[in-house]
Amino acid sequence: MARKTQEKREDLKQRLIEAARNRIAADGLSNLRARDVTQDVGCALGGLYTVFADLDDLVIHVNSATLKGLEASLALAEVKDHTPTDRLRNLARGYLRFAVAHRNLWKALFDHRPPDNRPSPEWHLEEHMFLMGVIAEPLAELQPTMSETARAIRARTLFGAVHGVVSISLEGRFVGLPIESLEQELDDFILTVAAGAAARQV
Structure with missing residues:
Protein backbone atom coordinates (compact mmCIF):
# COMPACT_ATOMS: atom_id res chain seq x y z
CA MET A 1 0.00 0.00 0.00
CA ALA A 53 6.17 22.97 -0.43
CA ASP A 54 4.66 25.75 -2.55
CA LEU A 55 4.67 27.18 -6.07
CA ASP A 56 8.30 28.30 -5.71
CA ASP A 57 9.31 24.73 -4.97
CA LEU A 58 7.51 23.60 -8.12
CA VAL A 59 9.30 26.26 -10.20
CA ILE A 60 12.66 25.04 -8.85
CA HIS A 61 11.84 21.56 -10.13
CA VAL A 62 10.79 22.97 -13.52
CA ASN A 63 14.06 24.88 -13.70
CA SER A 64 15.92 21.70 -12.80
CA ALA A 65 14.35 19.98 -15.81
CA THR A 66 15.22 22.99 -17.97
CA LEU A 67 18.86 22.81 -16.92
CA LYS A 68 18.95 19.13 -17.87
CA GLY A 69 17.51 20.07 -21.26
CA LEU A 70 20.14 22.77 -21.68
CA GLU A 71 22.91 20.34 -20.83
CA ALA A 72 21.58 17.84 -23.38
CA SER A 73 21.35 20.53 -26.06
CA LEU A 74 25.03 21.42 -25.71
CA ALA A 75 26.04 18.06 -27.26
CA LEU A 76 29.06 17.82 -24.97
CA ALA A 77 29.82 14.19 -25.83
CA GLU A 78 29.87 14.96 -29.55
CA VAL A 79 32.65 17.56 -29.24
CA LYS A 80 34.69 16.12 -26.36
CA ASP A 81 37.60 15.37 -28.72
CA HIS A 82 37.55 18.78 -30.40
CA THR A 83 40.00 21.59 -29.70
CA PRO A 84 39.33 23.69 -26.58
CA THR A 85 38.47 26.66 -28.79
CA ASP A 86 35.91 24.67 -30.75
CA ARG A 87 34.41 23.32 -27.52
CA LEU A 88 33.93 26.87 -26.25
CA ARG A 89 32.38 27.87 -29.57
CA ASN A 90 30.03 24.90 -29.34
CA LEU A 91 28.98 25.96 -25.83
CA ALA A 92 28.18 29.50 -26.95
CA ARG A 93 26.22 28.32 -29.99
CA GLY A 94 24.34 25.70 -28.00
CA TYR A 95 23.48 28.18 -25.27
CA LEU A 96 22.15 30.71 -27.76
CA ARG A 97 20.11 28.15 -29.67
CA PHE A 98 18.56 26.81 -26.48
CA ALA A 99 17.67 30.33 -25.34
CA VAL A 100 16.05 31.11 -28.69
CA ALA A 101 14.13 27.82 -28.87
CA HIS A 102 12.97 27.83 -25.22
CA ARG A 103 12.96 31.52 -24.40
CA ASN A 104 10.47 31.58 -21.53
CA LEU A 105 11.91 28.48 -19.86
CA TRP A 106 15.42 29.90 -20.25
CA LYS A 107 14.34 33.24 -18.76
CA ALA A 108 12.74 31.46 -15.82
CA LEU A 109 16.18 30.13 -14.83
CA PHE A 110 17.23 33.70 -14.04
CA ASP A 111 13.91 35.40 -13.26
CA HIS A 112 12.83 33.09 -10.45
CA ARG A 113 13.56 34.48 -7.00
CA PRO A 114 12.76 32.17 -4.07
CA PRO A 115 11.62 33.74 -0.79
CA ASP A 116 14.38 35.29 1.33
CA ASN A 117 13.59 32.94 4.19
CA ARG A 118 13.91 29.83 2.01
CA PRO A 119 16.78 30.05 -0.48
CA SER A 120 17.20 27.58 -3.32
CA PRO A 121 18.32 24.13 -2.14
CA GLU A 122 21.98 23.25 -2.49
CA TRP A 123 21.30 20.54 -5.07
CA HIS A 124 19.67 23.10 -7.35
CA LEU A 125 22.49 25.61 -6.95
CA GLU A 126 24.91 22.85 -7.95
CA GLU A 127 22.83 22.20 -11.07
CA HIS A 128 23.17 25.86 -12.02
CA MET A 129 26.94 25.59 -11.71
CA PHE A 130 27.36 22.73 -14.19
CA LEU A 131 27.88 25.18 -17.05
CA MET A 132 30.75 26.86 -15.21
CA GLY A 133 32.45 23.48 -15.03
CA VAL A 134 32.14 22.72 -18.73
CA ILE A 135 33.46 26.21 -19.57
CA ALA A 136 36.40 25.78 -17.21
CA GLU A 137 37.56 22.52 -18.85
CA PRO A 138 38.64 24.01 -22.22
CA LEU A 139 39.95 27.10 -20.42
CA ALA A 140 42.30 24.80 -18.50
CA GLU A 141 43.76 23.61 -21.80
CA LEU A 142 44.09 27.13 -23.18
CA GLN A 143 45.70 28.48 -20.00
CA PRO A 144 47.16 25.52 -18.10
CA THR A 145 49.14 27.73 -15.71
CA MET A 146 46.04 29.48 -14.41
CA SER A 147 45.06 28.46 -10.89
CA GLU A 148 41.82 26.56 -10.34
CA THR A 149 40.34 29.51 -8.45
CA ALA A 150 41.25 31.98 -11.20
CA ARG A 151 39.91 29.60 -13.83
CA ALA A 152 36.58 29.32 -12.03
CA ILE A 153 36.33 33.11 -11.95
CA ARG A 154 37.25 33.34 -15.63
CA ALA A 155 34.57 30.78 -16.50
CA ARG A 156 31.97 32.92 -14.73
CA THR A 157 33.23 36.00 -16.53
CA LEU A 158 32.99 34.30 -19.91
CA PHE A 159 29.53 32.96 -19.15
CA GLY A 160 28.40 36.40 -17.98
CA ALA A 161 29.63 37.98 -21.20
CA VAL A 162 27.86 35.46 -23.44
CA HIS A 163 24.70 35.45 -21.33
CA GLY A 164 24.61 39.23 -21.26
CA VAL A 165 24.83 39.55 -25.03
CA VAL A 166 22.20 36.85 -25.53
CA SER A 167 19.89 38.36 -22.92
CA ILE A 168 19.90 41.98 -24.10
CA SER A 169 19.58 40.84 -27.71
CA LEU A 170 16.62 38.52 -27.13
CA GLU A 171 14.94 41.18 -25.00
CA GLY A 172 15.25 43.62 -27.90
CA ARG A 173 17.26 46.19 -25.95
CA PHE A 174 18.59 49.04 -28.07
CA VAL A 175 22.19 47.92 -27.49
CA GLY A 176 21.38 44.31 -28.37
CA LEU A 177 22.36 42.58 -31.57
CA PRO A 178 20.00 41.56 -34.37
CA ILE A 179 19.10 37.89 -33.98
CA GLU A 180 20.41 37.11 -37.46
CA SER A 181 23.87 38.44 -36.47
CA LEU A 182 24.00 37.09 -32.94
CA GLU A 183 25.43 33.62 -33.53
CA GLN A 184 28.24 34.87 -35.77
CA GLU A 185 29.14 37.66 -33.35
CA LEU A 186 29.25 35.22 -30.44
CA ASP A 187 31.42 32.88 -32.47
CA ASP A 188 33.86 35.67 -33.33
CA PHE A 189 33.88 36.79 -29.70
CA ILE A 190 34.80 33.31 -28.47
CA LEU A 191 37.52 33.02 -31.13
CA THR A 192 38.98 36.33 -29.95
CA VAL A 193 38.90 35.32 -26.28
CA ALA A 194 40.43 31.90 -27.01
CA ALA A 195 43.17 33.38 -29.20
CA GLY A 196 44.02 35.89 -26.49
CA ALA A 197 44.13 33.18 -23.84
CA ALA A 198 46.42 31.01 -25.96
CA ALA A 199 48.70 33.94 -26.82
CA ARG A 200 49.27 34.70 -23.14
CA GLN A 201 50.88 31.27 -22.76
CA VAL A 202 53.54 32.01 -25.38
Missing part, protein backbone atom coordinates in the same frame (compact mmCIF):
# COMPACT_ATOMS: atom_id res chain seq x y z
CA ALA A 2 2.78 2.43 0.94
CA ARG A 3 4.57 1.71 -2.32
CA LYS A 4 1.43 2.37 -4.35
CA THR A 5 0.86 5.64 -2.51
CA GLN A 6 4.44 6.71 -3.22
CA GLU A 7 4.04 5.84 -6.90
CA LYS A 8 0.89 7.97 -7.09
CA ARG A 9 2.70 10.87 -5.41
CA GLU A 10 5.58 10.59 -7.86
CA ASP A 11 3.18 10.43 -10.80
CA LEU A 12 1.37 13.55 -9.58
CA LYS A 13 4.69 15.30 -9.01
CA GLN A 14 5.88 14.65 -12.56
CA ARG A 15 2.54 15.69 -14.06
CA LEU A 16 2.59 18.95 -12.11
CA ILE A 17 6.15 19.66 -13.24
CA GLU A 18 5.18 19.03 -16.86
CA ALA A 19 2.05 21.17 -16.58
CA ALA A 20 3.98 24.03 -14.97
CA ARG A 21 6.69 23.70 -17.60
CA ASN A 22 4.11 23.96 -20.38
CA ARG A 23 2.52 27.00 -18.74
CA ILE A 24 5.87 28.77 -18.34
CA ALA A 25 6.88 27.92 -21.91
CA ALA A 26 3.63 29.35 -23.26
CA ASP A 27 2.96 32.32 -20.98
CA GLY A 28 6.14 33.06 -19.03
CA LEU A 29 7.00 32.64 -15.37
CA SER A 30 5.20 35.81 -14.25
CA ASN A 31 1.86 34.37 -15.38
CA LEU A 32 2.24 31.03 -13.61
CA ARG A 33 -0.63 30.32 -11.20
CA ALA A 34 -0.99 27.28 -8.96
CA ARG A 35 -4.70 26.96 -9.72
CA ASP A 36 -4.05 26.84 -13.48
CA VAL A 37 -1.42 24.14 -13.06
CA THR A 38 -3.62 21.92 -10.91
CA GLN A 39 -6.54 22.36 -13.29
CA ASP A 40 -4.30 21.24 -16.15
CA VAL A 41 -3.51 17.96 -14.41
CA GLY A 42 -7.02 17.48 -13.02
CA CYS A 43 -6.28 17.60 -9.31
CA ALA A 44 -7.44 19.81 -6.46
CA LEU A 45 -5.38 22.87 -5.58
CA GLY A 46 -4.36 21.21 -2.34
CA GLY A 47 -2.88 18.33 -4.29
CA LEU A 48 0.04 20.51 -5.32
CA TYR A 49 0.98 21.03 -1.69
CA THR A 50 1.12 17.31 -0.99
CA VAL A 51 4.18 16.97 -3.25
CA PHE A 52 5.68 20.50 -3.25
